[in-house]
Amino acid sequence: MSEEKSLKKYRCTVCGYVYDPTLGDPEGRIPPGTPFENLPDDWVCPVCGASKDLFEPV
DSSP states (O other): HHHHHHTEEEEEETTOEEEEETTOOOTTTTTOOGGGGGGGGOBBOOTTOOBGGEEEOO
């Protein structure tokens, strides 16, 4: 169950982009399977550049 929680999707509250951990963020060099919580602190939305604190769980 903890693995399921860690692979939760998060949505950018600025532009609506959804980070899907099963896909990762290829442009940001984030490999598939990376939970949102494990993204680097300086990771930003690949669409609008919003910081991680502007994302919410979906």
